[in-house]
Amino acid sequence: MSDTHSLDTLVQALRRLPGVGVRSAQRMAFHLLQHDREGARQLARALDAATSQVRHCTQCHTFTEAEVCATCADPRRDASKLCVVETPADQAAVERTAAFRGLYFVLMGRLSPLDGIGPRQIGLQKLIERATDGAVQEVILATNFTAEGEATAHVIGEALRARGLAVTRLARGVPAGSELEYVDLGTIAHALADRR
Amino acid sequence: MSDTHSLDTLVQALRRLPGVGVRSAQRMAFHLLQHDREGARQLARALDAATSQVRHCTQCHTFTEAEVCATCADPRRDASKLCVVETPADQAAVERTAAFRGLYFVLMGRLSPLDGIGPRQIGLQKLIERATDGAVQEVILATNFTAEGEATAHVIGEALRARGLAVTRLARGVPAGSELEYVDLGTIAHALADRR
Numbered sequence: 001m002s003d004t005h006s007l008d009t010l011v012q013a014l015r016r017l018p019g020v021g022v023r024s025a026q027r028m029a030f031h032l033l034q035h036d037r038e039g040a041r042q043l044a045r046a047l048d049a050a051t052s053q054v055r056h057c058t059q060c061h062t063f064t065e066a067e068v069c070a071t072c073a074d075p076r077r078d079a080s081k082l083c084v085v086e087t088p089a090d091q092a093a094v095e096r097t098a099a100f101r102g103l104y105f106v107l108m109g110r111l112s113p114l115d116g117i118g119p120r121q122i123g124l125q126k127l128i129e130r131a132t133d134g135a136v137q138e139v140i141l142a143t144n145f146t147a148e149g150e151a152t153a154h155v156i157g158e159a160l161r162a163r164g165l166a167v168t169r170l171a172r173g174v175p176a177g178s179e180l181e182y183v184d185l186g187t188i189a190h191a192l193a194d195r196r
Numbered sequence: 197m198s199d200t201h202s203l204d205t206l207v208q209a210l211r212r213l214p215g216v217g218v219r220s221a222q223r224m225a226f227h228l229l230q231h232d233r234e235g236a237r238q239l240a241r242a243l244d245a246a247t248s249q250v251r252h253c254t255q256c257h258t259f260t261e262a263e264v265c266a267t268c269a270d271p272r273r274d275a276s277k278l279c280v281v282e283t284p285a286d287q288a289a290v291e292r293t294a295a296f297r298g299l300y301f302v303l304m305g306r307l308s309p310l311d312g313i314g315p316r317q318i319g320l321q322k323l324i325e326r327a328t329d330g331a332v333q334e335v336i337l338a339t340n341f342t343a344e345g346e347a348t349a350h351v352i353g354e355a356l357r358a359r360g361l362a363v364t365r366l367a368r369g370v371p372a373g374s375e376l377e378y379v380d381l382g383t384i385a386h387a388l389a390d391r392r
Contacts, residue, residue, distance in 0.1 A: 003262045006245040013242035016235040018227045019220065026285050031214045032243070033250050033259060034304055039212040040243045046209035047240035049202040050225070051233045063229060066199045089222055108230055 062088050062106040078102045080137040086110050105130055111152040131165055138166045258284050258302040274298040276333040282306050301326055307348040327361055334362045
């Protein structure tokens with residue numbers, strides 16, 4: 001109906017969000033228009049601000065509003081260690097441990113040939129240049145332990161080792177706090193092989 | 197971190213959408229900024245357009261950009277029948293059946309005292325005025341068959357019957373295409389009581 005054009009357009013726009021189907025989009029549009037128009041206006045402003053201001057750190061590729069992100073620009077970080085993660089969320093997870101004081105390289109994705117994401121899309125060449133800057137002595141591969149994350153770690157590891165760099169991978173093993181009875185076989189097998 | 201202020205603001209704004217927690221909001225922000233900035237800009241424009249242009253039909257309360265919505269303004273609709281629904285989505289569901297040619301009143305919610313939604317918030321007085329305009333001869337209560345929807349139907353039904361209006365409720369019964377074995381007891385009991 002033509003008298004709800006802007007509502008229909010809003011529902012279509014909301015459907016472009018990941019994980020949002022037509023019913024969720026309708027529910028969101030209804031909620032915003034009926035109960036939270038101020039929230040809708042705030043979201044519009046936030047989208048405009050983020051799309052115009054957020055870019056990629058020239059050093060590590062993560063999202064930032066500056067030329068170089070706060071982590072890369074921090075002189076207290078250990079420049080000899082470079083941790084490779086898939087996304088800013090993964091970087092945040094590593095940061096929360098407070099167990100790593102080095103620098104990061106954020107792939108902003110993972111190798112996924114079927115989706116057209118190859119070495120170029122994850123910035124492999126950029127990573128090689130970054131890792132061979134002379135300061136980096138160890139590259140820690142912290143991609144996810146999924147099939148795609150493992151393949152990504154393998155490809156990056158091969159490329160970096162060929163250039164003489166020390167490359168390590170996050171340890172696989174039994175998660176803290178878990179009971180062996182409920183841990184999957186593959187994890188136990190890896191924990192056995194990597195016992196220390 | 198101050199160098200991701202607009203990204204943090206975007207994540208906070210996305211969390212105001214119903215059903216979106218912090219992880220979903222982060223995933224949405226990442227997706228929009230990394231893969232679909234055009235989609236983000238479109239969403240911002242759609243939110244602005246909808247919040248400024250969408251209002252409520254003066255006749256039935258549904259969302260519209262006009263004074264009176266297309267359904268209420270359609271002279272081919274049967275003005276003697278008024279169907280009361282909770283939301284525009286429910287109205288759309290009834291419309292899809294093509295089994296109803298009357299007019300609607302959209303409550304834009306349901307009675308929910310614990311959430312502070314009383315008769316005033318669902319426009320009960322407005323509905324009474326609408327239903328007693330002289331043209332309406334039957335009010336069909338099509339609120340949901342949930343506890344709140346049933347309570348809403350009860351309150352509206354009492355108020356309208358007290359003013360001498362004919363009030364009906366959507367039939368309860370076994371859904372089309374279902375096997376009795378898998379239908380819940382309450383539904384079968386209602387279908388028995390309302391047998392025809």
